[in-house]
Amino acid sequence: MYSFYSQLSTEVYDLDKPIGKSFGDIEFYATRLANCDGPILEPAVGTGRILIPLLNKGFNLEGMDCSSDMLSLCRSHCEERGLTPQLYEANMQSFSLPNTYEAIIIPTGSFLLIQERNESINALKCFYNHLVPGGRIILDIFLQTDFHLGIVSTRNWTTPTGDLITLDEKLIEVNYIEQYTVSHMRYEKWRDKKLIESELEYFPLRWYGVEEFKTILENVGFKDIVVSSDYNYGQYPTTPSQTITFEAYR
Numbered sequence: 105m106y107s108f109y110s111q112l113s114t115e116v117y118d119l120d121k122p123i124g125k126s127f128g129d130i131e132f133y134a135t136r137l138a139n140c141d142g143p144i145l146e147p148a149v150g151t152g153r154i155l156i157p158l159l160n161k162g163f164n165l166e167g168m169d170c171s172s173d174m175l176s177l178c179r180s181h182c183e184e185r186g187l188t189p190q191l192y193e194a195n196m197q198s199f200s201l202p203n204t205y206e207a208i209i210i211p212t213g214s215f216l217l218i219q220e221r222n223e224s225i226n227a228l229k230c231f232y233n234h235l236v237p238g239g240r241i242i243l244d245i246f247l248q249t250d251f252h253l254g255i256v257s258t259r260n261w262t263t264p265t266g267d268l269i270t271l272d273e274k275l276i277e278v279n280y281i282e283q284y285t286v287s288h289m290r291y292e293k294w295r296d297k298k299l300i301e302s303e304l305e306y307f308p309l310r311w312y313g314v315e316e317f318k319t320i321l322e323n324v325g326f327k328d329i330v331v332s333s334d335y336n337y338g339q340y341p342t343t344p345s346q347t348i349t350f351e352a353y354r
Contacts (some may be wrong), residue, residue: 106288106304106305106306107137107303107305107306108170108171108305109150109169109170109171109173109174109305109308110171110173110256110303110305110309111173111301112170112174112269112292112293112301112302112303113173113289113290113291113303113305114171114174114177114270115153115259115269116202116265116271116291117150117151117174118151118177119261119263119269120261121150121153122153123151123152123153123156123157123181124153124156124157125153126157127212127347128209128334128335128347129154129158129211129244129286129335129347130154130210131319132155132337133154133158133161133209133211133242133327134158134161136175136308136337136351137163137186137206137209137242138200138338139283140206140207140270141164142164142187142206142207142236142239143164143165143166143203143204143205143206144158144163144164144165144166144205144207144209145165145166145167145168145201145203145205145207145208145234145236146166146167146168146208146209146210146211146212146290147168147169147196147199147208147214147227147231148167148168148169148170148196148210148215148217149167149168149169149174149175149178149183149191149212150169150171150178150214151174152167152172152177152178152179152181152182152299152327153166153180154180154209154211154212155189156182156185156187157181157247158250158351159182159189160187160212160249165189165206166189166190166192166203167189167190167191167192168191168192168193168201169191169192169194170193170194170195170196170339171195172193175191175193175279177296178191179191180316182249182295190255191255193273193297195225196210196215196226196227196230197218197223197226197230198230199230199234200227200230201234203234204234204235204236204239204241205234205235205236206235206240207235207239207240207241207242207325207327208231208234208235208239208240208241208242208243209241209242209243210242210243210244211242211243211244211348212307212332213243213245213246213309213347214244214263215243215244216245216309216310216311217228217307217308217309217310218310219236219284219286219308219309219310221282221283221289221310224310225320225324228241228321228324228326230299232303232324232325232326236352236353236354238353238354239327239353239354240243240351240352240353240354241321241351242326242332242347242349242350242351243349243350243354244319244347244348244350245311245312245347245350246311246346246348247311247345247347248309248311249266249345250276250287251278251285252275253272253275253276253278253294254274254275254276254278255275256272256273257273257274258270258271258272258273259271259273266292266295267294267295267300268293268294268295269291269292269293269294270291270292270294271289271291272290273287273288273290273294274287274288276285276288283310283311283312284308284309284310284311285308285309286306286307286308286309287307287308287309288304288305288306288307289304289305289306289307290302290303290304292307293305294339299347305331310312314331314340314341314348317350318331318350320348325354326353326354327352327353327354328352328353329333329347329351329352330347330350330351330352331348331350332347332349332350332351333347333348334347335349337348345348
């Protein structure tokens with residue numbers, strides 16, 4: 105019944121976060137990877153918002169995503185620009201790829217989409233095992249602070265062909281013990297005032313304390329961990345609204 109980053113969700117993502125749109129993350133990741141000569145993997149690559157700018161900067165990047173719709177659009181965007189990166193369809197929790205990497209990057213909180221704690225740890229172990237000795241992981245998380253159960257928020261976008269896509273989002277579960285929320289998303293596509301497509305999405309998000317996540321990384325085997333906030337390297341977070349980035353080495 106419920107989908108996850110399927111066709112309409114992917115179309116909205118592409119409209120809302122087009123290729124190259126930066127929240128400070130593209131510049132930050134490009135700077136942190138400047139001395140990286142080997143291959144880099146971006147799990148949860150999505151439509152290529154970050155992958156393509158980094159490829160254009162000369163980085164040797166591969167992508168991975170569990171959504172076939174996201175990967176299809178990412179390939180299309182790459183082909184339009186004459187880019188041919190290796191892209192894999194796999195999930196973060198249990199992937200096994202033929203290559204190892206000098207760096208693995210997961211920007212913009214995509215890691216938090218893994219709902220279950222044990223699966224998130226499995227994902228970190230997969231990342232660790234796919235890094236060369238001395239390789240590193242760089243990933244973003246954010247904290248959840250506003251919990252308004254049952255309230256529906258609505259947004260809308262107009263496609264290049266003039267269709268209207270609406271999104272109704274409702275938070276339906278907050279699990280304080282297991283540290284995750286679940287929202288239901290309803291996407292509807294309208295043409296000439298007629299509904300032509302709809303999609304229901306189950307959307308989980310975990311949260312972690314800063315020191316909690318640092319300890320998890322250490323328990324997996326990562327070392328030399330640096331915590332940054334709002335893409336200021338080494339600046340420890342001071343407010344719950346900041347984007348928090350972890351950089352750690354195998």
